[in-house]
Amino acid sequence: MVLKIQNVSKNFGGINALKDVTFSINEGEIYGLIGPNGAGKTTMFNLITNIFEPTSGEIIFNGENITALKSYKITEKGICRTYQNIRLFPQMSALKNVMVGGHCRSNAGVFSSVFRTKSQRKEEQELTKKAEELLELVGLLEFKDTFAENLAYGQQRRLEIARALASNPSLLLLDEPAAGMNEKETDSLYDLIKMVQSMGITVLIIEHDMPLVMKLCDRITVLNFGEKLAEGTPEEIQSNEAVIEAYLGKEEEEEIA
Amino acid sequence: MLADIINPYFLQILSFILINILLAISVYVPLSSGQLSLGSAGFMGVGAYTSALLTIHFDIPLIIGILAGACVAGILGIIVGIPSLRLSGVYLAIATLGLGEVIRVIFVNWESLTKGSIGLTGIPQMGREILNFAKGFGFDPAMIGLKSNQFVYLVIVLILLLLVIATIWFVVRQQNSRVGRSLSSIQMDEKAAESMGINITYYKVLSFTQGAFLAGLAGALFAHVMGYISPSDFSYHRAVEILIFTVFGGSEVILGAVFGATFLTLVPEVLRFISDYRYIIYGIVLIILMAVRPQGIFDIHLLNRLKGLKRSKGGVR
Ligand SMILES: Nc1ncnc2c1ncn2[C@@H]1O[C@H](COP(=O)(O)OP(=O)(O)OP(=O)(O)O)[C@@H](O)[C@H]1O
Ligand SMILES: [Mg+2]
Numbered sequence: 001m002v003l004k005i006q007n008v009s010k011n012f013g014g015i016n017a018l019k020d021v022t023f024s025i026n027e028g029e030i031y032g033l034i035g036p037n038g039a040g041k042t043t044m045f046n047l048i049t050n051i052f053e054p055t056s057g058e059i060i061f062n063g064e065n066i067t068a069l070k071s072y073k074i075t076e077k078g079i080c081r082t083y084q085n086i087r088l089f090p091q092m093s094a095l096k097n098v099m100v101g102g103h104c105r106s107n108a109g110v111f112s113s114v115f116r117t118k119s120q121r122k123e124e125q126e127l128t129k130k131a132e133e134l135l136e137l138v139g140l141l142e143f144k145d146t147f148a149e150n151l152a153y154g155q156q157r158r159l160e161i162a163r164a165l166a167s168n169p170s171l172l173l174l175d176e177p178a179a180g181m182n183e184k185e186t187d188s189l190y191d192l193i194k195m196v197q198s199m200g201i202t203v204l205i206i207e208h209d210m211p212l213v214m215k216l217c218d219r220i221t222v223l224n225f226g227e228k229l230a231e232g233t234p235e236e237i238q239s240n241e242a243v244i245e246a247y248l249g250k251e252e253e254e255e256i257a
Numbered sequence: 258m259l260a261d262i263i264n265p266y267f268l269q270i271l272s273f274i275l276i277n278i279l280l281a282i283s284v285y286v287p288l289s290s291g292q293l294s295l296g297s298a299g300f301m302g303v304g305a306y307t308s309a310l311l312t313i314h315f316d317i318p319l320i321i322g323i324l325a326g327a328c329v330a331g332i333l334g335i336i337v338g339i340p341s342l343r344l345s346g347v348y349l350a351i352a353t354l355g356l357g358e359v360i361r362v363i364f365v366n367w368e369s370l371t372k373g374s375i376g377l378t379g380i381p382q383m384g385r386e387i388l389n390f391a392k393g394f395g396f397d398p399a400m401i402g403l404k405s406n407q408f409v410y411l412v413i414v415l416i417l418l419l420l421v422i423a424t425i426w427f428v429v430r431q432q433n434s435r436v437g438r439s440l441s442s443i444q445m446d447e448k449a450a451e452s453m454g455i456n457i458t459y460y461k462v463l464s465f466t467q468g469a470f471l472a473g474l475a476g477a478l479f480a481h482v483m484g485y486i487s488p489s490d491f492s493y494h495r496a497v498e499i500l501i502f503t504v505f506g507g508s509e510v511i512l513g514a515v516f517g518a519t520f521l522t523l524v525p526e527v528l529r530f531i532s533d534y535r536y537i538i539y540g541i542v543l544i545i546l547m548a549v550r551p552q553g554i555f556d557i558h559l560l561n562r563l564k565g566l567k568r569s570k571g572g573v574r
Contacts, residue, residue: 049452075454087449089442091557099435100442104454106435110463113434114427124434167454 001060002027002171002202003048003079008057010043010226017043019226020057025171025219030193030203032213032234035223036247041206042084044223045173048204049074049081061171076104080164081173084206086156090149094140094159097148098131101166134162138192154185161192165201172196174205178212186212210248214238222247263403268410272482274522275417276475281502281514282424283471288508289432290464291444293350295496296337297472299357300330302364302491304473305480306371309380312481319386323477330473331466338465342458357496364488376487383416383481384409413482420478424471428511440464472499505546507553510560517553 004024010017018040025031033041047054050071059067066074080101089097106127112120135141138158143151148159157177164172174193178186186209193216197203207213213220214234222229222237224246230237237243280297287294308326311317337356344352364371371377388398388409398408431437439460442450451457480486498521506517524542528535546554 051448051452070456071451072454072456075452080454081452083449087446089445089449091445092438092441096438100438100450100453100455103435103439108435110431110436113436114430116430120434127435163453 001025002029002062003204004058004060005044005048006058006060008044008047008054008059010040010047010052011055016226018047018054018223021221021223021226021228023221023228023231025202025204027202028197028200029218030197030205030216032217032220033204033206033223034208034210034213034220034237034247035229038225039223040226041223042175045081045175045204045206048173049079072104075167075169078168078170079173080167080169080171082157082160082164082175082177084175084179086153086160088148088156088160088163091147093145094135094148094151095128095131095144097159098134098162098166099127101163102127102130103167105166105168131162131166134165135159137165137195138162139188154181157181158189158192161196165196169201171202171204174203174207176206176208178207178209190216263407263411265406265410268407268414270522270526271414272410272417274519275414275421276479276482277499277502277518277522278421278515279424279471279475279478280499281506281518282428282511283468283475284499284503285468285508285511285514286428286471287465287468288503289437289444290440290461291345291447292341292461292465293346294353294465294468295350295493295500296334296353296356296469297499298491298493298496299353299360300334300469300472301476301479301495302357302360302486302488303333304330304476305486305491306364306377306476307473308477309377309480309486310370312381313377313379319381319383319481323474323481326477326480327470327474330476331470333473334466334469335462338462338469339458341465342461354493354496357491358493361488361491361493364491371488374488376485376490377480378485380480380484380486382409382484383478384411384413386481387412417478417482420474425511425515432511436460436463501543504553505543507555507559509552509556512560513553513555516555 001024006022008021009019021044033044035041046052048059050069053068058065061077061079064077066077069077089100092100106123108120108123132141132144135144138161140155140159140162143155148156151159157180161174161177178189181189190212193203193205205213205216217234219231219233220237221231222243229246230240230243232240238248280301283297283300284294304326307329308322311325312319312322341349341352365374388405398405403411439450439455442453442455443457443460447457476491479490502517502521503514504517505521506515507513521539524539525535528538
């Protein structure tokens, strides 16, 4: 088991964003987290990466309780994320953005940076090379010198994934990676996430694009008003009455309307 | 020949420019991690008084006094930097400005040590110390065709120039490294930086401390260039002046700090012939610049264009 969410609740000044949610993710899985707007999905990511601490409950990563660990330590442990509302470093080139992602896997300090010691130069070379490989993987190598803010929306989403991968995560958290993407971009996103899985990285993905989720995920948890509504394989979720009632049915109605 | 071109007055202005460049960089460095500090005048004062008192009372070599001044300011930077982490933007600016005033008031009131608002005189002057030292080896400025006071100011300028070059070299190298990337990522998005595994506490305190150290260094140098200091040299006027150097030249790039300090130190000197009106012109220049170019003279875009870089190859939005 890579990640275990145990009876986690989060209360924002009276609003229960999450209520007693429990689920766990196996190694190598692509795990989906779905549910209507405001269900608490992003909040779950914020708790896992300790942007906030849960009101109660525990988060166990590879057998270790990481509930109260600082954000940057959690990244060092091997969890890295992307954001629903893209948070790249806008006036930094694509390449540098990815190199920042490699921060916790490198260690040059002030002294070795200023005097360009041998090990520092080697490390910079390796960081650059790895960043270029990741840009290649997400199809952005030709934009490596472009400022992140000048990339198209879909490109920014993929750059965020490359940046997260640079931290060598064993668990990757993706918050609505397909949002704002067209069909073609979504297809290549599917390939990319499968590729990430084949690299041995476990993926937890929040997504509203149901065809993508059903095609991609091994298992899914559905949240509704902060509570876990159902858990299961895509087939089980698609035929679950409560889920259809609360979420899937509505999506279809919206699409028809 | 050499003696004719070397004018002590110009050399002194040049030495002020160089000290002001150090001060402007002391604002630039913390700003590169998103921290707007107005504490430079205060840290400058700490460096100046530390080195002045040590060299007056204990007869220690200037170089050690100057280093001690910079280090004491740096240590104060760590002590202040840690609680300041909670503050950002204008709140940090106001708190650090307040810190500078507290330091100044201490200088005014601790009369037994600092001689109060009269200030310290008889601080060993850098150029003269070196001249005396060189004379000990039988050197005479006349040997290279200079008068004593020309030699004194020339030596000061050369030392300051060396220090400024070393500082710029340090900052630029740091910037193009893992450390520099961390600082700018914190400046652009602190939360995202932290979730990329960056210990933001460490890097923010680091850059704040570097700024304090640099301001302390500049202060110590100032004391040994002037030979006398008083609390009013480190008032909030000075703090604002230093901030303006950086903002005017462009706070995104180190070239901005260098340019701002140079230009704005020169303007009042060049305009000396119109006496009091020069500060009106100084003010008007500032207003016009902030109106047409709020990011300052130099910014990343301008630099890249100067370098002839194609910044965006077909990036569409
Ligand atoms: N920082 C916060 N402070 C207060 N309330 C918050 C905060 N973050 C989230 N909430 C509330 O928690 C609830 C869950 O929000 P969350 O962002 O987790 O939803 P979500 O499932 O990601 O929705 P969406 O699909 O729209 O992204 C919402 O009611 C939201 O208003
Ligand atoms: Mg969300």
